[in-house]
Amino acid sequence: MIRYVSTRGPGTPQSFTDVMLAGLAPDSGLYIPDMWPEIDRDLLSHLAGTPYTNVAMEIMTPFIGKAVPPDVLFKILQDTYEGGSFDHACVAPLVQVGPSAWIMELFHGPTLSFKDYALQFIGRLFDYLLEQKGQRLTIVGATSGDTGSAAIEACRNCKNIDIFILHPKGRTSEIQRRQMTTVEAPNVFNIAVEGTFDDCQTLVKTMLGDAKMRGDLNLSAINSINWARIMAQIVYYATAALALGAPHRPVSFAVPTGNFGNVYAGWCARRIGLPIDQLIVATNKNDILTRFFETGDMRMERVMPTLSPSMDIQISSNFERYLCDLMGRDYDGLKKLMHAFKVQKAFIMNPDSMQKAKREFTAQRCDDETTLQTMRECYLQSGIMIDPHTAVGLYGAMTKRDDPSVPVVALACAHPAKFPDAVEKAIGIRPPMPAVLDGLLGKAEHYIVLPNDLGKVQGYIRNEAKAIRR
Ligand SMILES: *Cc1c(COP(=O)(O)O)cnc(C)c1O
Helix, strand or coil: CEEEEEEEEEEEEEEEEHHHCCCCCCCEEEEEEEECCCCCCHHHHHHHHCCCHHHHHHHHHHHHHHHHCHHHHHHHHHHHHHCCCCCCCCCCCCEEEEECCEEEECCCCCCCCCHHHHHHHHHHHHHHHHHHHCCCEEEECCCCCCHHHHHHHCCCCCCCCEEEEEEECCCCHHHHHHHHHHHCCCEEEEEECCHHHHHHHHHHHHHHHHHHHHHHCEECCCCCHHHHHHHHHHHHHHHHHHCCCCCCCCCEEEEECCCCHHHHHHHEEEEEEECCEEEEEEEEEHHHHHHHHHEEEHCCCHHHHCCCHHHHHCCCHHHHHHHHHHHHHHHHHHHHHHHHHHHEEEEEEEEHHHHHHHHHHHHCCCHHHHHHHHHHHHHHHHHCCCCHHHHHHHHHHHHCCCCCCCCCCEEEEEEHHHHHHHHHHCCCCCCCCHHEEEECHHHCCCCEECCHHHHHHHHHHHHHCCCCCC
């Protein structure tokens, strides 16, 4: 049975339930499976053409093990993906945008970004596990825009959860902010931090690393630092690959990347046996990952605002998960590297590991001008409106695919209507508003503005959380 270890040292391996409820490991590392399952080819052949729920069941079962009885898991999956939260019968449909080139629409959930695909499932799973354990949980999360609303939407009806979402004040789009702040629920709290996304994420990580606060509030994370999110994201790589000929034919993916969660799920999909050829890491001008794959030098720079704000990130949390396997699970070596990155804001990867990394990922960057041009070309050539994040991925797909006979799938991570200004700038028309965004502009907003100050943020959360042991 699979158990989970921290990237900063294996310690005692943990169960799925424990890592799901904990989020971050106590040593501030991230949980990864202690071994990788292999899905066999016959099973993959049989899965081709089956509903999303069935593929999800097969992908997730080895990772979840006995933590959830199979019939319960299947019911949760059905409720998540077939119960009306997603507005497309395929859940994650493919749309062709060019010869052997596709986009996968990951915006059919309630908040119109790919984050819904994992979080809608996780909210339901959390509620089930907490009910079983008779516990109450305080979730803290940082968002660069889309995670927050998806997490809030996933938890607003959970009886046993209070959720606190930190967003960088003034650095998300208005629609993104309103999707979070207009939710009327007594267990939902929005904090606008006077800082960047990285500041928000550092605050969250520090609070999760604070044993006292963690214990007092039963704190957990719902960012992509939670393993269950990565696991749930593996599923759509599988459905897309199966639709395009897996296990008999390979397929490549191009993924707009910020925190390295989504593209890491693609790497996991390949690791468990899906025939994935290229994984193209697509960044905007905040290109720390692209520079790393080009040079082996991981070096933090200032975060610059772009048209694709959900990727305006310099510290990609999930990268640590990949590095752990890249370095052959040399936990001590990784710990040193992460320390160097924290203190010196930089590290250099050894040449042997870099050779391997370059075989596993291709990287591309895309500035705002090229983003707009890609949106324009896609609209002119195929009549499809894409959002700026999707454009960054599509540009990576078109410029970095090395075998035109292998289908390439660019992940459409958000609905164009979430970024109407950028769409208008690119193609001269505003995207039609989907029904779920109706009325957003007229609703009252609820949030508190706090400085980038750990004490202030902690104090607020301690005051408001209902799980607190006083
Ligand atoms: C979150 C997000 C990303 C970045 O995904 P990561 O998993 O953090 O790499 C890209 N595009 C959109 C639209 C997002 O919401």
